[in-house]
Amino acid sequence: MSLPAPALELEALEVAYAGVPAVRGVSLSVRAGEIVGLIGPNGAGKSSTLHATMGLVPARGDVRVGGRSVRGRSPESIARRGVALVPEGRRLFGELSVEENLELGLAGRRENGDRVADVAWVYELFPSLAESRARPAGELSGGQQQQLAIGRALVAGPSVLLLDEPSLGLAPLVVDLVFSTLETIRDRGLAILLVEQRAQRTVALADRTHVLANGELRLELTPDDANDTDRMVAAYLS
Amino acid sequence: MSVFLASGLSDFVSDAVDPQVQVDAIGLGAIYALMAVGIGLVFGVLRLVNFAYGQLIMAGAFALAFASDRDWPAGLGIALCFAVVLALSLAMERVVFRPLRTQSAAVMLIATFAIAFLLQSIALLWFGPLGKTATSLAQLNRPVEIGGLDIRKITIVAIVTAVVCLALLVALLSRTSIGLHMRAAAIDSQTARMLGVRANAVSTVSVLIAGMLAAVVAVLLTVQIPTVTPTFALQETIIVLAGVVVGGMTRLVSATLGGFLIGYASGLLGGALPSSQSQYLPSFLFGLVILVLLVRPDGLFSRTRGLVERV
Numbered sequence: 001m002s003l004p005a006p007a008l009e010l011e012a013l014e015v016a017y018a019g020v021p022a023v024r025g026v027s028l029s030v031r032a033g034e035i036v037g038l039i040g041p042n043g044a045g046k047s048s049t050l051h052a053t054m055g056l057v058p059a060r061g062d063v064r065v066g067g068r069s070v071r072g073r074s075p076e077s078i079a080r081r082g083v084a085l086v087p088e089g090r091r092l093f094g095e096l097s098v099e100e101n102l103e104l105g106l107a108g109r110r111e112n113g114d115r116v117a118d119v120a121w122v123y124e125l126f127p128s129l130a131e132s133r134a135r136p137a138g139e140l141s142g143g144q145q146q147q148l149a150i151g152r153a154l155v156a157g158p159s160v161l162l163l164d165e166p167s168l169g170l171a172p173l174v175v176d177l178v179f180s181t182l183e184t185i186r187d188r189g190l191a192i193l194l195v196e197q198r199a200q201r202t203v204a205l206a207d208r209t210h211v212l213a214n215g216e217l218r219l220e221l222t223p224d225d226a227n228d229t230d231r232m233v234a235a236y237l238s
Numbered sequence: 239m240s241v242f243l244a245s246g247l248s249d250f251v252s253d254a255v256d257p258q259v260q261v262d263a264i265g266l267g268a269i270y271a272l273m274a275v276g277i278g279l280v281f282g283v284l285r286l287v288n289f290a291y292g293q294l295i296m297a298g299a300f301a302l303a304f305a306s307d308r309d310w311p312a313g314l315g316i317a318l319c320f321a322v323v324l325a326l327s328l329a330m331e332r333v334v335f336r337p338l339r340t341q342s343a344a345v346m347l348i349a350t351f352a353i354a355f356l357l358q359s360i361a362l363l364w365f366g367p368l369g370k371t372a373t374s375l376a377q378l379n380r381p382v383e384i385g386g387l388d389i390r391k392i393t394i395v396a397i398v399t400a401v402v403c404l405a406l407l408v409a410l411l412s413r414t415s416i417g418l419h420m421r422a423a424a425i426d427s428q429t430a431r432m433l434g435v436r437a438n439a440v441s442t443v444s445v446l447i448a449g450m451l452a453a454v455v456a457v458l459l460t461v462q463i464p465t466v467t468p469t470f471a472l473q474e475t476i477i478v479l480a481g482v483v484v485g486g487m488t489r490l491v492s493a494t495l496g497g498f499l500i501g502y503a504s505g506l507l508g509g510a511l512p513s514s515q516s517q518y519l520p521s522f523l524f525g526l527v528i529l530v531l532l533v534r535p536d537g538l539f540s541r542t543r544g545l546v547e548r549v
Binding site for chain 2: 095107
């Protein structure tokens with residue numbers, strides 16, 4: 001019996017901006033119920049990899065979701081195939097309410113299915129959002145905004161969740177909350193591709209973590225490597 | 239000389255505050271506000287200044303004139319006007335706006351200039367420079383007396399229609415899913431698309447609503463100006479575009495207020511200027527526009543600076 005296709009596969013992905021390569025031949029896969037980390041120095045091509053996966057920037061190579069290629073599709077159609085991105089800087093609609101931001105997340109649902117249950121689950125996951133339903137998203141604290149950005153991606157009922165530096169600019173306690181939430185989400189069977197700057201925490205959390213440098217995958221780390229500081233430093237300096 | 243000027247100014251002011259002039263100015267403001275919404279809505283979602291908006295109104299007005307020529311009942315004429323304007327709007331969106339969506343604002347503006355002149359030339363070939371007359375709703379020009387004022391029925395119809403249209407639009411934008419998608423696309427189109435908001439659907443719906451408003455304006459304007467020529471609504475569109483910029487293009491509310499305000503100012507100036515000087519009205523109006531823009535370049539009612547990208 002063959003295994004089902006991975007939820008997300010990137011094959012020889014290449015991104016270039018005005019001829020300058022940012023991502024060079026990245027291939028990786030994420031299965032359902034798995035967190036795959038992507039770490040590396042600034043400018044390594046982490047965000048570009050996520051943007052290319054989401055169809056936000058043109059790319060060569062292939063992106064497959066549940067075994068089906070989404071190459072060349074528009075961001076909205078990739079979202080409707082079950083991919084949700086929590087972008088860097090959250091990109092919330094500040095003047096719209098928490099509830100309206102979550103409702104916008106529903107735009108990417110593949111079927112109308114159990115949208116009510118998914119919204120309820122997000123409020124259960126992040127109780128502070130439930131208390132602020134009617135408030136403009138721009139008035140929330142940084143931590144709440146990050147929760148809303150993750151919640152907005154989750155209400156779409158995605159099979160693949162892409163996160164771009166979700167811990168950026170957050171207080172340590174809030175970072176703990178975000179990382180523990182990711183575990184809960186993984187347990188629900190989602191495939192998670194996590195781009196992070198917090199290398200050690202990411203390696204410890206993810207089932208495996210790729211180190212990206214200068215647009216290329218250099219190394220694969222497992223949770224056992226999380227405390228091997230030499231290996232981590234070597235990976236960054238490679 | 240100064241005594242002469244002062245007495246001229248006091249005449250001007252007393253004419254401008256005359257309730258009759260005020261009511262007419264509000265009526266004109268209502269029509270201009272509807273045009274401003276049509277222009278502002280498409281700008282918000284597509285970041286596109288549709289210079290051809292006036293030619294949509296002109297096409298609708300010719301449809302009304304065509305129906306009135308054949309003595310069709312008013313309802314049928316209005317239906318034809320809506321059909322023509324909506325069909326043209328859809329064609330514009332599919333053939334020009336959508337393929338050019340990734341181009342610069344300048345390219346899109348020039349493209350709408352091209353559409354405007356194309357439609358105007360077609361009207362010229364088809365109906366000639368003297369145009370046609372639309373008279374089936376002429377009875378709306380009769381006045382009714384309310385509180386000692388003679389108010390033309392069309393003024394009341396224009397104000398009520400504008401209020402109803404704006405209320406319906408607000409309900410659509412705030413209560414429906416497509417309305418929420420339109421607002422989100424106007425704020426940050428890339429994020430909206432990333433969430434699954436369909437750019438094409440949002441663009442089509444915005445252009446269709448703008449088209450409906452153009453058809454409404456065509457009906458209201460032909461009552462006041464029954465002679466429909468190829469340049470019908472051209473000057474009004476330029477004035478409204480100025481009003482939208484004066485109000486602040488980046489928000490629909492400020493664009494609408496700007497449209498209303500410039501219509502109202504235009505009505506006041508028209509009512510207060512002696513008829514021998516009415517040809518100076520646009521000069522006065524655009525003088526005011528320049529003055530406002532010097533003081534508030536982002537618009538009178540805008541809250542934000544700068545633009546975000548289009549869908």
